[in-house]
Amino acid sequence: MKHKIGDKIIALESSDSTCAHPRIKGNIYTVSEILTCSECGTQYISAGYKTTLFDGECTNCNSIQETRGFKWTPSIHFVNINDSEQIKFALKEAVEVEDYNFAIILRDINKVLT
Numbered sequence: 286m287k288h289k290i291g292d293k294i295i296a297l298e299s300s301d302s303t304c305a306h307p308r309i310k311g312n313i314y315t316v317s318e319i320l321t322c323s324e325c326g327t328q329y330i331s332a333g334y335k336t337t338l339f340d341g342e343c344t345n346c347n348s349i350q351e352t353r354g355f356k357w358t359p360s361i362h363f364v365n366i367n368d369s370e371q372i373k374f375a376l377k378e379a380v381e382v383e384d385y386n387f388a389i390i391l392r393d394i395n396k397v398l399t
Contacts, residue, residue: 287360288330292316294363295394297375304341306334306358311390313366318355324348329357369398 288294293315296308308314314332321328325346334356341352344359364371372395379388 287328288316288319288363288365290316290319293366294330295366295375295390297362297364300358300362304336304338304356306331306356308358308362311387314363318353320350320353320355320357322346322348322350328360330360330363331355331357366394367398369395372398 293313295313296310298308299310300306300308316330317333318331319328320331322343322345325343325348327343327345329350335354336352336356337354338352340349341357342348343350350357364375366372372391376388376391376395379385379391
């Protein structure tokens with residue numbers, strides 16, 4: 286999924302990695318920075334979390350990318366809360382894996398959109 290700066294996004298899963306942009310499943314973030322891997326084109330987003338690391342590794346192709354002072358996470362770990370198709374798809378997946386608590390969050394977002 287491709288996102289733009291300013292998009293409101295919801296995390297599809299949690300991560301406690303100290304290298305990546307921190308995220309908690311179900312939390313909503315605002316995209317403040319975008320990075321595209323120069324080798325494979327994978328899109329990464331940041332919500333403004335800073336790092337002192339200069340380089341990071343692309344999780345798709347393992348190429349080295351400059352961090353520009355931010356922590357990054359592949360955009361596939363988020364969906365845009367203003368895109369009803371993305372929300373519906375994530376809702377369907379949540380129900381299929383019986384993650385009903387997350388499904389309720391997505392259902393409520395979808396109600397606002399429709």
